[in-house]
Amino acid sequence: MGVPPFFAPQTDIPMYRWLPTSIKARSSTAMAITICALTIAIAIAAMSHYFKLVDVRTSVDARGEIRNAAERERIVDLTRLAVQKAVAGTTDLRAAKAELDTLDQRNTNLSSVRPDFASNQHSVTDTIASARILIDQIAVNKQAATTNAASFDATAASLSAMLSRQADAIGGFGRKSDERRDAMNDATSLMVISLLLFALGSVVGLTIYTAGYVWPHYQKILSGHRALAEGQSDFDIPGLDRDDEVGESARSLADFADKLRQTEALRAENQKVLAREEAAKLEQQKIDQAHKEAHAEFIGRFGDALQGLSNGDLKSRIEDPFHQEYEPLRHAFNRTVDKLQVAVFTVGNHVSEIGGATDRILTVADELLRHTEEQASSLEETSASMEEMAATVRQNAGNAREASVAAAATRERASMSGQVALRAITAMEKIEKSSRQVSEIVVLIEEIAFQTNILALNAAVEAARAGEAGNGFAVVANEVRALSQRASQALKDIKSLIESSNANVTEGAELVKHAGQSLTEISTSVKRVADLIEEIASASQEQATGVDQVSRAVSNMDAMTQLNGTLVQETTSALQTSQSQIRELWDSIGNFDTGLTYFNKLAPGSALPPPRRWSVASGPEQHLPDTTPRSVRGRGPKRKPSSAAAVAADSDWKQF
Numbered sequence: 255m256g257v258p259p260f261f262a263p264q265t266d267i268p269m270y271r272w273l274p275t276s277i278k279a280r281s282s283t284a285m286a287i288t289i290c291a292l293t294i295a296i297a298i299a300a301m302s303h304y305f306k307l308v309d310v311r312t313s314v315d316a317r318g319e320i321r322n323a324a325e326r327e328r329i330v331d332l333t334r335l336a337v338q339k340a341v342a343g344t345t346d347l348r349a350a351k352a353e354l355d356t357l358d359q360r361n362t363n364l365s366s367v368r369p370d371f372a373s374n375q376h377s378v379t380d381t382i383a384s385a386r387i388l389i390d391q392i393a394v395n396k397q398a399a400t401t402n403a404a405s406f407d408a409t410a411a412s413l414s415a416m417l418s419r420q421a422d423a424i425g426g427f428g429r430k431s432d433e434r435r436d437a438m439n440d441a442t443s444l445m446v447i448s449l450l451l452f453a454l455g456s457v458v459g460l461t462i463y464t465a466g467y468v469w470p471h472y473q474k475i476l477s478g479h480r481a482l483a484e485g486q487s488d489f490d491i492p493g494l495d496r497d498d499e500v501g502e503s504a505r506s507l508a509d510f511a512d513k514l515r516q517t518e519a520l521r522a523e524n525q526k527v528l529a530r531e532e533a534a535k536l537e538q539q540k541i542d543q544a545h546k547e548a549h550a551e552f553i554g555r556f557g558d559a560l561q562g563l564s565n566g567d568l569k570s571r572i573e574d575p576f577h578q579e580y581e582p583l584r585h586a587f588n589r590t591v592d593k594l595q596v597a598v599f600t601v602g603n604h605v606s607e608i609g610g611a612t613d614r615i616l617t618v619a620d621e622l623l624r625h626t627e628e629q630a631s632s633l634e635e636t637s638a639s640m641e642e643m644a645a646t647v648r649q650n651a652g653n654a655r656e657a658s659v660a661a662a663a664t665r666e667r668a669s670m671s672g673q674v675a676l677r678a679i680t681a682m683e684k685i686e687k688s689s690r691q692v693s694e695i696v697v698l699i700e701e702i703a704f705q706t707n708i709l710a711l712n713a714a715v716e717a718a719r720a721g722e723a724g725n726g727f728a729v730v731a732n733e734v735r736a737l738s739q740r741a742s743q744a745l746k747d748i749k750s751l752i753e754s755s756n757a758n759v760t761e762g763a764e765l766v767k768h769a770g771q772s773l774t775e776i777s778t779s780v781k782r783v784a785d786l787i788e789e790i791a792s793a794s795q796e797q798a799t800g801v802d803q804v805s806r807a808v809s810n811m812d813a814m815t816q817l818n819g820t821l822v823q824e825t826t827s828a829l830q831t832s833q834s835q836i837r838e839l840w841d842s843i844g845n846f847d848t849g850l851t852y853f854n855k856l857a858p859g860s861a862l863p864p865p866r867r868w869s870v871a872s873g874p875e876q877h878l879p880d881t882t883p884r885s886v887r888g889r890g891p892k893r894k895p896s897s898a899a900a901v902a903a904d905s906d907w908k909q910f
Contacts, residue, residue, distance in 0.1 A: 288456040295449035298442055322364045326378050327417040329357045334410045337385050340392055341403045350389050358382045381410055548577035556580075559587060566846045568595040595848050602843045609836045612829050619826045626819040633812040640805040644798070651798040654791035661784035668777035675770035682763035689756045696749045703742040710735035 336353045339345040361378045388406055391399040555572065562570040568591060572584045713731035717724030 285456075288453040291449045291453040291456070295446045295453075298445050298449070301442075323417045325364055326361060327414050329361050329378055330381060330410050330414045330417065332357055333382055333385050334407055334414075337388055337403060337406060337410075340389050341396075341400055347389055347393055351386065354382055354385055354389070377413055381413055384409075545579070548579065552576050552580040552583070556583070556587070563591065568598060568846055568848050598843060598846045599848050602840070602848075605836055605840050605843065609833065609840070612833050612836065616826060616829050616833075619822055619829065623819060623822045623826070626815060626822060630812065630815040630819060633808065633815050637805070637808045637812050640801070640808050644801045644805045647794070647798040647801045651791065651794035654787065654794040658784065658788045658791040661780070661787045665777065665780045665784045668773065668780045671773045671777070675766060675773050678766045679763060679770055682759060682766055686756065686759045686763060689752055689759060693749065693752050693756070696745050696752065700742060700745045700749070703738045703745065706738040707735055707742070710738060 333354065336345070336350045336357075340347055340350040358379065361382065384406055388399055388402055391402065555574070555576070559570060559572050571588050571591065575581055576584050710731045714728050714735070717728030717731060
C-alpha cells in the first residue's frame with residue numbers, strides 16, 4: 255500500500271524538513287489540524303447564524319420604519335388639509351381642532367424602532383402644534399392667519415417630502431441587507447463544506463499512514479524480538495535509518511542483538527581465564543607453604559626477643575637474619591630497642607633533674623604564699639574603706655539629684671508666673687482698648703443729646719408760633735429738652751469716670767509690665783541656678799560611678815589575691831603529688847636494664863616538708879573579675895576553685 259508524501263520520511267527533501275519526525279507528533283499534528291478545522295467550521299457557522307439574525311432584525315426594523323414614515327406622511331398631509339379647510343371656512347374650527355387632536359394621538363402611538371428616527375415624531379408633533387396655533391389665529395385675525403397659512407403649508411409639504419424620501423432610503427437599505435445576507439450564506443456554506451472535507455481528508459490520511467507505514471515495520475520488529483528471546487542474534491532489522499519511534503525501536507533491538515553477541519564472546523573468554531586461574535592457584539599453594547615455614551621460624555625467634563624485652567632487658571638484639579620477607583621486621587625491632595634504651599636512659603636523667611627542680615619550686619611557692627597572705631590582708635582593709643567612700647559619694651549624688659529636681663520645679667513655677675504676668679498685661683491692654691472705645695461711644699451719645707436739645711428748642715419755638723394749638727407740643731418739647739440735658743450731664747459724669755479708669759488701667763498695665771520683667775529676670779536666675787545644680791548632680795554621679803569602679807577594682811584585686819593564694823596552695827599540693835609521681839617513675843625506670851650509668855640518682859627515702867596552708871582568716875568569695883558593674887561582694891569562707899577556673903583566673907590576673 256502506498257504512503258502519502260505527508261507521512262513518508264521525506265527528511266532529505268528541503269520542503270518537508272518542517273514536518274515533525276516522530277509518529278506521535280505527526281499523529282498529534284493531524285488530529286490537531288482536524289480539530290482546528292472542525293472548530294473553525296463550527297465558529298463560522300455560528301457567526302453566520304448570528305449575522306443572519308442581525309440582518310433579519312435589521313430588515314424587520316427597516317420595514318417598521320417604512321410603515322412609520324408612510325403613516326407620518328399621511329398625518330402631515332391630513333394636517334395640511336385640515337388647516338386649508340379651516341382657512342377656507344369650509345369646516346368648523348372646533349372640528350378642525352378635534353381632527354388635529356386625533357392626528358396627534360396617532361403620531362404619539364407610532365414608536366420609532368431606531369433612535370436616529372425618533373426626531374421624525376417630534377417634527378410631526380411640532381407641525382400639529384403649529385396647525386393648532388394657526389387655527390386659533392383664524393378666530394382672532396383671519397387675514398394674518400391666511401398669510402401664515404401659506405408659510406405653514408410650505409413647511410408641512412417639505413416635511414412630507416422628507417418623510418417620503420426617508421421611506422424610500424430605508425426600503426433601499428433593506429433590499430441591500432437582504433442581498434448581503436444571501437451572499438454571506440453562500441460563502442459560509444462553501445467555507446464550512448471545505449473545512450469539513452479537509453478534516454475528513456486528515457482523518458483518512460492518518461488512517462492510511464498508520465496502516466501502510468507504521469504497522470508493517472512494527473510487525474517486523476516484533477519478529478526480531480521473538481528471535482532475540484530464542485537466543486538468535488543474527489537476523490535482519492528493518493527501519494534502522496528512520497528518525498521516528500519505529501527507528502528508535504529498531505535501533506534498540508539492534509543494540510540488544512549486539513550486546514547478546516558480546517555476552518557470548520565474553521563467556522568464551524571467561525572459560526579461558528578460569529583455566530589460567532586454576533594453574534596460578536596451584537603455584538600459589540606451593541608459595542604459601544614456604545611462607546608458613548618461614549613464618550613459624552620468625553614467630554619463634556621474635557617471641558624469644560620480645561620475652562627478653564618484657565623482662566626489662568634493653569641489651570638484647572636479634573642477630574641472625576630471617577627470611578627476606580621478615581628481615582625488615584628484625585631491623586625495625588633492633589632499632590626500636592636501641593631507641594628505647596636511649597629513651598629510658600634520657601628519661602631517668604630528666605626525672606632526677608625534675609625531682610631537684612620540684613624541691614626548689616616548693617620552697618619558692620611557700621614564700622609566695624606568705625607574701626600573698628600579707629597582700630590579701632592589706633587589700634581587705636582598702637576594700638572596706640573604698641566601700642564606705644562609695645556609700646558617701648552615692649549619698650551626695652542622690653542629694654544633688656533631689657536638689658536638681660527641686661530647682662527644675664522652681665524654674666517651671668517661675669516660668670508659669672511669667673506667663674501669667676504676660677496674660678495679665680494682655681488683659682490690661684484689652685481693658686484699656688475697651689475703655690477707649692467706651693469713651694468714643696460716650697462722645698457720640700453726648701453729641702446725640704446735644705442735637706436732641708437743639709431739636710427740642712426748635713420744636714418749642716415752633717409751638718409758640720402756633721399759639722393755642724401748639725401748647726401740648728411745647729410741653730412735650732420742654733420734657734424732651736430737659737431729658738436731653740440730664741442725659742448730657744450723666745454722660746459727662748460717665749466720661750469723667752472712664753477717664754479716671756483709663757488712667758488707673760494704664761498705671762496698672764505699667765506695674766504689671768514691671769512685675770513681668772522682674773519675674774522674667776527671676777526665671778532666668780532660677781534657670782541658671784537649676785543648670786548649676788544639674789551640673790553638680792551630674793558631676794556627683796560621675797564621681798560616684800568612678801568611686802564605684804575603683805571599689806570594684808579593689809574588690810577584684812582582693813578576690814584575685816585570695817584566688818592567687820588558693821592557686822599557690824593548689825600548686826604546692828600538685829608539686830607534692832608530682833614529687834610522689836616522680837619517685838614512682840624513678841622506681842619504674844629502675845626495672846629496665848640499660849647497661850648505662852645515670853648522671854644523678856634520687857636518694858631513696860627523701861621527702862619534702864608539708865606545704866604551708868592558706869592562713870587568712872576570712873577572704874572574698876572566689877569570683878573571676880568581670881567588666882560589668884556590681885556591688886562589692888560580701889566576705890565569706892573561701893572555696894577551692896576547679897582547675898579550669900584556676901587557669902582562667904590566672905589569665906585574667908595577668909591581664910589586670
